[in-house]
Amino acid sequence: MQDQAEEARREAVLAALREALGAAVVSLPADFAGRRHADSSRMPCAEPIALLRPRTTEQVSKALSICHAHHQPVVTQGGLTGLAGGACMLGGEVALSLELMNAIEEIDPVSATMTVQAGTPLQTVQEAADAAGFMFPLDLGARGSATIGGNLGTNAGGNRVIRYGMMREQALDVEAVLADGSVVGGLRKMIKNNTGYDLRDLLIGSEGTLGVMTRAVLRLRPKPRAVSTAWCGLPDYDSVTTLLRLAQERLPAGVSAFEVMWPGYYDFVLSRLPELRAPLEGRHAFYVLLESSGADPQSQNDVFEAFLADMLEAGTLSDAALAANEAHAAAFWAIRDAPGEYGRFIPGRVSFDVSFSVAQVGLAAQRCEARLREHWPNATILIYGHLGDGNLHIVVHEPDWPASAAAEVKRVVYGVTGELGGSVSAEHGIGTKKLEVLALSRTPAELAAMRAVKAALDPRGILNPGKLFLESTPTMQLK
Amino acid sequence: MQDQAEEARREAVLAALREALGAAVVSLPADFAGRRHADSSRMPCAEPIALLRPRTTEQVSKALSICHAHHQPVVTQGGLTGLAGGACMLGGEVALSLELMNAIEEIDPVSATMTVQAGTPLQTVQEAADAAGFMFPLDLGARGSATIGGNLGTNAGGNRVIRYGMMREQALDVEAVLADGSVVGGLRKMIKNNTGYDLRDLLIGSEGTLGVMTRAVLRLRPKPRAVSTAWCGLPDYDSVTTLLRLAQERLPAGVSAFEVMWPGYYDFVLSRLPELRAPLEGRHAFYVLLESSGADPQSQNDVFEAFLADMLEAGTLSDAALAANEAHAAAFWAIRDAPGEYGRFIPGRVSFDVSFSVAQVGLAAQRCEARLREHWPNATILIYGHLGDGNLHIVVHEPDWPASAAAEVKRVVYGVTGELGGSVSAEHGIGTKKLEVLALSRTPAELAAMRAVKAALDPRGILNPGKLFLESTPTMQLK
Structure with missing residues (x-):
């Protein structure tokens, strides 16, 4: 139950915001009933005590100076597509949406x-x-x-x-x-x-x-004037890193995508999504979607094709299909983009967005899969990622597993991430979802430096409190 | 005159450093007589009270924790080639050289x-x-x-x-x-x-x-496997930006250098350095050294040559010379690298390293030159730069001008930089040399945020005090 002082503080800040910015900018809960407040992280998310929709930087400035004066927490919201709970509210915040500043x-x-x-x-x-x-x-x-x-x-x-x-x-x-x-x-x-x-x-x-x-x-x-795309089958992980390095060295336009898929992923999405078609016959130890985008359509495709032929000759590639047109390329990409459909067929999945040095991605994937298999021999384990960036996505799922399984799966994957000095969040951020694993990728001295910077620039802690790190960041127990 | 408390503080910190790190790491002035302490900024520079040459991160950590405990200022030194006075000592500092951590x-x-x-x-x-x-x-x-x-x-x-x-x-x-x-x-x-x-x-x-x-x-x-280089003459500034944009769009390997030289620069260095040879006949309004470095020697040079032919045909280029071999390319680069020889023939120069949006570089150069000419109709004014980065170097010199001229020249060039929202330091940093013009490129709110970050991470202000910004950053009077 809120005490009276807190109630009075809230009333004062809302009155000051209304006074300074007007009702067109400051909405109260009655005005925005039914509006979505949660992001795409599937984290629980509270309602804001008010919704601000400024139209100018000056209005944002006024809003924050009032919230600062009143010690009022503020959560900034964009398109609410974040995957880490960074835009979720914990309760008692003002939501600041930039949706009307869209020019x-x-x-x-x-x-x-x-x-x-x-x-x-x-x-x-x-x-x-x-x-x-x-x-x-x-x-x-x-x-x-x-x-x-x-x-x-x-x-x-x-x-x-x-x-x-x-x-x-x-x-x-x-x-x-x-x-x-x-x-x-x-x-x-x-x-x-x-x-x-x-x-x-x-x-x-x-x-x-x-x-x-x-x-x-x-x-x-x-704007690239030509895009060359190939779907590749490879015999082992060393061939994957060799292909990456040689493609970067030899393709005139460089590498614009290098998406690696482990066979478990490939087999699973092809079996579940009937609209997908296998680009190659037979099974391979690894699949790579290789793309090179450049300025010169004439020479680029010739060099790209010659490069693939060299790689087949050298045994780095077991097989490869070159996209003859945009529709072919789109069909290759559809296999890589299948995670957009996960909601339909693996709703109870546990997903990871981790990164490693390029040299350790293969080991990390192998170690995660082996340890997960010890616990759940029949689980669906999908591994794929942006290899050129060392970024691995891992998705784990087993129908009908107990509620406790998700925490156990996280202990396994984040445990491997910590062991190999990887990052617990390659591209999604920390938000609230990864608070408990942040310390696996950041040292106490780094967290202290971040807290010092935060305290210097936001001394009253009004900006998105409880996100990214906490006063004392909790740490997942790995054993 | 130093008071006794300060003398005692210094003795205590030097004793603690010697005790913790040993004489092999901590040298006193008697040990390093004759050693150079100044960087390449031509700023006055004091002697350090001690020179630390740690071999490990742990030793650096020990050194700083002792200096922190004793409120002892520290200046970190690398190769002393900085151009802004960032590694210069103001007096009373310990110098921390990383020269032995060179593995x-x-x-x-x-x-x-x-x-x-x-x-x-x-x-x-x-x-x-x-x-x-x-x-x-x-x-x-x-x-x-x-x-x-x-x-x-x-x-x-x-x-x-x-x-x-x-x-x-x-x-x-x-x-x-x-x-x-x-x-x-x-x-x-x-x-x-x-x-x-x-x-x-x-x-x-x-x-x-x-x-x-x-x-x-x-x-x-x-590693690039092929480098294509051309020396170009252009009729006007619009042609320069057109060439940049089209080269970025059409050259398969992109643009690895786009060095622009105004004719005043070109004429001057060719007249002063007899080893330089003009790559083109006649005079042009602008000169560009264009380089594209890529992976495919076969196709790259053909496309590069065809691109130059197109540009000549379109009138974007008035004339161009393609380097047929590495020696040709080196001869082109020697013209651009002539500033390395300035010490020999324009010792009293005033130099600038400023940047603008690419669209405003031409206007900035024109405005600087026109205003400088108002004061010094016969001055040597050399203008050249990395146009793709918006980075302009301007060098101004007149034999026998009064000591006050340098300050006046700075007021002109930094005045234009401030007017056009440019940066007073594109790549050399602020150090001590540009303290007085920092506020032309940074707002008071930005300087306040920087000071807050500094105070948070270095609360006792021991790290390179008096550099980059001051408690109250002074501002050059433009009028």
């Missing part, structure tokens, strides 16, 4: 930049870049609803990291409102700017705990 | 990483990468003496930023000792790692004010 303010074709407001959906940015003759390379399944602000908040990754990097490498500058309402970042378009600490990269990936990003200058890339 | 600890060819100690010279890293079949792309004139630690501390740039990014993009992880002696960074080799704040990018470019970087995991790249 593309400028495209500068000479500087190859786009200045956008944080609530702009990723797909809108991709389409605007395309229309202007460029590419915005960040891409992920939730592109239609995920926003640039959310992509920035989580330092989003996706399918093209191997070539273009994560979200930090897509933004030249970000404008953000800090906890006290002060505004940093000047929408600068410089690629080189060594004038002090990298506040941009500090804010990107901070999951709403250090500031509210309101606008960004995004970097646009030349 | 390459591991090359992991599968993960394409190199783990090195911070004192390793850049050139040693480049050569080791090359010997292992890779490339380490960071490159700059001082490669023989500049160290990886210094490159990290200043977020070094150089000639290949357009293709590979600055130092932040070359390091997967850094190990650093914080002011209190705690060690952060785990020498992790993951490309994707979304587990909290980006301490790595916060430390990189912090110019020794947040921590002492001791080791790093560097990212290695595929």
Whole structure:
């Protein structure tokens, strides 16, 4: 039960917000009944005490300075597609949605930049870049609803990291409102700017705990004029890393995707999704979707085909199918994109997004699978990932297992991740979902440094409290 | 005059350092007479009260925890090639040189990483990468003496930023000792790692004010197998940006260098350095050194040549010379690398390292030159830069001008930089040399956020005090 002082504090902050920003910006629970507040993490999520939908950076600044003055916790929300619970509310927070700050303010074709407001959906940015003759390379399944602000908040990754990097490498500058309402970042378009600490990269990936990003200058890339795609079968893991290295060395346009699938994944998705067709005959120890995207259609495909022939000759590849057209390539990608359909056929799954050095990905997968099999010999274990980035996705499922199994599965996979010095979150972030495993990837000194930075920039702890790390971060017991 | 308490404090800290680390690590002024302490900034630089040369991260940790306990300022030194005075001493500091931590600890060819100690010279890293079949792309004139630690501390740039990014993009992880002696960074080799704040990018470019970087995991790249180089003459600035954009779009291997030279620069260096030869006949409004480095020698040169022919046909290029061999390419680069010889023929120059959006580089150069000409109609004004990065170098010189002229020249160039929202330091950092102009590129709110981060991680202010920003950063008076 809330005490009277807390009730009075809440009333005061809501009154101050209404007074400063008006009812068009500040909605109370009665106004937003039925609205979804949870993200895509399947974590429990409370209702906010108010919903703010500012239209300008100045309004965000006013909102935060009021919340700061009243010690009022704030959760920033983008498209609610996060997978770690970072945008979920724990109770008592104000939700700050950037959904009405969704304009593309400028495209500068000479500087190859786009200045956008944080609530702009990723797909809108991709389409605007395309229309202007460029590419915005960040891409992920939730592109239609995920926003640039959310992509920035989580330092989003996706399918093209191997070539273009994560979200930090897509933004030249970000404008953000800090906890006290002060505004940093000047929408600068410089690629080189060594004038002090990298506040941009500090804010990107901070999951709403250090500031509210309101606008960004995004970097646009030349639009690829040719895409070469192959589906490869390989005899062993060493061949997989050899193929990666040689493709990076020899393909003129480099490697724009290198997606590895273990046979358990391949067999499972082909058996469950009848619309998928096997690109190769027979079974292989590993499958790789290899893509090279570049500027010169004439020469690129010839070199790509010759490279595959060399790799077959050398035995690095057991078999390979070259996509003859876009429809073929789409059919290959459909196999890799099957996880978008998991909701339909493995609802009770436990999923992981971990990373390792490229050299240790094979060992990590092998060790996870072997230990999981000790406990659950018949479980469905799906392993696949962005090998060029060392990023492994592991999905584990067994029908009718007890409620305690999920915790046990996590102990196994995160245990291996810790042993091999991997990361418990390659691209999804920590949110609330991975709080208990953060200490497997970060040392006490690093957590202390993060807490010091947090206390310096948000001394009252109003920004997304309880996310990313806690005053004393709990640690999963591995035994 | 120092008071007795200060004298006693110094004696105590030196005794504690000697006691903990031994005389082999801790040298006193009598031991290092004649040693150079200044960097390459031509700033005045004091002598340290002691010189520490640790061999391990543990020794760095011990040293900092003692200095922290005794409120003893510390200046970290790499190869002393910095151009902003970041490694200069103001008086009373301990110098911490990483010169004995210069081992390459591991090359992991599968993960394409190199783990090195911070004192390793850049050139040693480049050569080791090359010997292992890779490339380490960071490159700059001082490669023989500049160290990886210094490159990290200043977020070094150089000639290949357009293709590979600055130092932040070359390091997967850094190990650093914080002011209190705690060690952060785990020498992790993951490309994707979304587990909290980006301490790595916060430390990189912090110019020794947040921590002492001791080791790093560097990212290695595929070695280019073919380099295509051309020297281009262009009719106007629009043609320069058009050439950049189309080269990025159409060259299969992308653009690995795009160095622009204004005719004043070109004429001057050719007239002063008799070993240089003009690659083209006649004069042009702009000169561009265009380079594309890739994987496929066969197709790359053909496409490169065809691209140049198209550009000549379209009038984007007035003339172009294709390097037929490495000696030709080296002769082109010698024109661009002439600034390495400035010491010989323009000792009294005033130099700038500023950046703008790519779209505004032309305007910035024009405006700087016009305003400088108003004051000094006969001055030597050299303008050139890495256009793909928006980075402009401007050098101004007039024989026999008064001592006050340098300050006036700075007011003109930094004035234009501030007006156009550019950066007063594209790649050299702030150090002490650019303290007075930092506020032209950073807002008060940003400086306040930087100070808060500094106070959080170095509460006693022992790390490189007086560098990068001050408690109250002074601002150049532009009028």
